[in-house]
Amino acid sequence: MLKLNRIVKELNLRVIVAHNIDKVVSGGYASDLLSDVIAHSQKDNIWITLQTHQNIVAVASLKELVGIIIVNGRMPEDETIKKAKQEKIPILVTELSTFEVVGRLYGLGVRGIKQGVSPCLSRRIGIPQNAGQPQKKRRVKS
Amino acid sequence: MKKTVKLDKDTKYTKIQELTYELKVSNVMTNKVVTVTPGKTIYELRELFRTNRISGTPVVDKGKLIGIISIEDFIKCLAQGEMHTLISEKMTKRVKTLYADEPIIHAVRKFDQYGIGRFPVIEREGGKLVGIITKGDIIKGLLKKLEIEYHQEEIHRYRASHIFEDxxxxxxxxxxxxxxxxxxxxxxxxxxxxxxxxxxxxxxxxxxxxxxxxxxxxxxxxxxxxxxxxxxxxxxxxxxxxxxxxxxxxxxxxxxxxxxxxxxxxxxxxxxxxxxxxxxxxxxxxxxxxxxxxxxxxxxxxxxxxxxxxxxx
Amino acid sequence: MTLKEIKKILKAEVIIGEDYLSMEVKMGCASDLMSDVLAYAKPDALLLTGLTNSQVIRTAEIVDIRAVCFIRGKKPDERTIKLAIEKNIVLLTTQMPMFESCGRLYKNGLASRLVKHK
Missing domain, CATH: 3.30.565.10 (Histidine kinase-like ATPase, C-terminal domain)
Incomplete structure (x- = not known):
């Protein structure tokens, strides 16, 4: 179970808004188009974007995202920070690009597809149906 | 674990890549093909190779390509004292060919795949032998095309970039x-x-x-x-x-x-x-x-x- | 990394440019904002984007990006495809979302821009 504060540590992110930073991350979503995020992100996803506008907080709150990582060294606007504190949405910033941040998160085990949920999509892109689900422990015969 | 992707002179690299798709086999092949008939002997082949400075030739019977014979076949016959055998007995019968209208990238791949020195080139319709192609032909063809393109580009560049001096x-x-x-x-x-x-x-x-x-x-x-x-x-x-x-x-x-x-x-x-x-x-x-x-x-x-x-x- | 490898990793479909799959890309660039691409992308990057309008092609042309991969199965309209053919830009589309696409390419060794330039 990967928690947001471990991501902060591993990727050396700067914490701008620190509320709820010990929550568990369910997966990742990378997009700069708010409509896309509204349509497709999943609960407790970590969202990677370079948008800094206060609307990102509204979207994150609506979709119950676990936090927002703003890339390319961009700083959220004051209004955005204020809103994020109100809504208790963590905001983290980094100099890294989206591609790099996602790559490193992927290395930590964060995935962009909610596994086992969309069999149609999983089949199309070749993910085993039971991937990500805990495997039953085999009893060792004594 | 991360490998760095290294590329040098990538613009030229892609230019040549582009040309291998653009140029057709017929653009670079040798048109004048020396051929032999199957009824000739290996001995007669010697004279043909020598006067034309070639090391292999298609065997043609009534205008149809039926085989290919090379200097290696000739040497084998020489070693075994079979100089008066007919070409039809010693030639390679299943000939790998290329079509005249194929891009030369196909030729490059085939040379890689079969490791042979030359391919007869035939017409897609009717299978008539129209030329022969070696790796050397491909290189020559590419260089010639590159030279022409660079020359044209140079003229363009020169005219434009010296506008202020003129x-x-x-x-x-x-x-x-x-x-x-x-x-x-x-x-x-x-x-x-x-x-x-x-x-x-x-x-x-x-x-x-x-x-x-x-x-x-x-x-x-x-x-x-x-x-x-x-x-x-x-x-x-x-x-x-x-x-x-x-x-x-x-x-x-x-x-x-x-x-x-x-x-x-x-x-x-x-x-x-x-x-x-x-x-x-x-x-x-x-x-x-x-x-x-x-x-x-x-x-x-x-x-x-x-x-x-x-x-x- | 060649476009052929990328096609395989992302299980992508080639919209245009099947003949250019041996082309190499040097790095990945993931963005839905074209100003960001203009500011940071290096020539010969692969652009991954969820945008499909003609500005994607214009932007690619300006910064010498020669291959674009649309994510989440998005496909551009005819006008955009026509522009891409005119500008000699390869177009791919993958069913994977942006996050999964970037993650897989990064894992397979595609580089990214690490240092922010001026």
């Missing part, structure tokens, strides 16, 4: 004007695209072309998004490029604020189109050596940028 005047500037249509998102970027091509044609260094193109594109986008239209004026001088963008749009109330990365007044639809994230003016500033904005609310905006051409060209 003109005798106290000061020279080449002025390019573009009209920008407001709110037409599909046309946006056409000026920057045209400018980029023109600058390359003028022999301006790639780095400067890139900076000018980015600055122009952002300026153009601002006019498309925020105004009903405007004008772009680009002056190319021996020492610098000046890009001016004029519009009679709403104007910028606070220029200092507008220059802040991330500050934007763009509406949501613009953001969803991939612009309006407050990076336009900062981008222009980063790409140019000098920037000046004059704006009156309700009247319009004048943007002036300069890129220095600190070169000797």
């Amino acid at each position: 003109i005798i005047a106290d000061s020279t500037s080449l002025i390019l004007k573009y009209n920008i249509v407001g709110k037409d998102f599909n046309k946006a970027g056409e000026c920057a695209s045209g400018l980029k091509k023109t600058f390359y044609r003028l022999g301006i260094q790639p780095d400067i072309v890139r900076r000018a193109a980015i600055a122009t594109y952002e300026a153009e986008m601002n006019i498309v998004v925020f105004t009903e239209g405007g004008r772009l004026t680009v002056s190319v001088e021996p020492q610098q490029i000046k890009i001016e963008a004029d519009d009679s749009g709403p104007g910028i109330p606070d220029i200092k604020q507008a220059m802040q990365p991330g500050f934007s007044t763009a509406s949501e639809w613009v953001r969803e189109l991939g612009f309006g994230a407050g990076m336009g003016l900062p981008n222009i500033k980063n790409c140019t050596d000098k920037i000046n904005i004059e704006s009156k609310v309700g009247k319009g905006t004048h943007l002036e940028t300069i890129i220095y051409l600190n070169n000797n060209a």
Whole structure:
């Protein structure tokens, strides 16, 4: 179970808004188009974007995202920070690009597809149906 | 674990790659093919190879390709004392061929795949033998084509990049004007695209072309998004490029604020189109050596940028 | 990394440019904001984006990007495809979302821009 504060540590992110930073991350979503995020992100996803506008907080709150990582060294606007504190949405910033941040998160085990949920999509892109689900422990015969 | 992707001279590399698709087998093959008939003897082959300075030849019977015989076959026969055997008995019968209209990339692959020295070339319709191709033919063909293209490009470049030297005047500037249509998102970027091509044609260094193109594109986008239209004026001088963008749009109330990365007044639809994230003016500033904005609310905006051409060209 | 490898990793479909799959890209660039691409992308990058309008092609042209991969199965309209053919830009589309696409390419060794330039 990967928690947001471990991501902060591993990727050396700067914490701008620190509320709820010990929550568990369910997966990742990378997009700069708010409509896309509204349509497709999943609960407790970590969202990677370079948008800094206060609307990102509204979207994150609506979709119950676990936090927002703003890339390319961009700083959220004051209004955005204020809103994020109100809504208790963590905001983290980094100099890294989206591609790099996602790559490193992927290395930590964060995935962009909610596994086992969309069999149609999983089949199309070749993910085993039971991937990500805990495997039953085999009893060792004594 | 991460491997770095290394590429040298990638532009030339891709040029050759392009040519391997563009050139056809018929463009590079040898048209005059020396052939033998199957009824001749291996002994007679010797004379044929010697006088024509070749090391293999197709065997043709009544205009039809039926085999191929090479100097290796000849040597084998020589060693075994079979010099008077008929060619038809010693030739390779299942001949790998290429069609005249195939791109030479196919030929390259086949040479790799079969490891043989030559392929007879036949017509796709009817299978008539029309030529023969070796690896050497492919290299020669590519080099010739490259030479022609570079030569043409050089002439173009020369004419364009020396325009300033040829003109005798106290000061020279080449002025390019573009009209920008407001709110037409599909046309946006056409000026920057045209400018980029023109600058390359003028022999301006790639780095400067890139900076000018980015600055122009952002300026153009601002006019498309925020105004009903405007004008772009680009002056190319021996020492610098000046890009001016004029519009009679709403104007910028606070220029200092507008220059802040991330500050934007763009509406949501613009953001969803991939612009309006407050990076336009900062981008222009980063790409140019000098920037000046004059704006009156309700009247319009004048943007002036300069890129220095600190070169000797 | 060649486009052929990328096609395989992302289980992507080639919209145009089947003949150019041996082309190499040097790095990945993931963005839905074209100003960001203009500011940071290096020539010969692969652009991954969820935008499909003609400005994607214009932007690619300006910064010498020669291959674009649309994510989440998005496909551009005819006008955009026509422009890409005109500008000699390869177009791919993958069913994977942006995050999964970037993650897989990064894992397979495609580089990214690490240092922010001026």
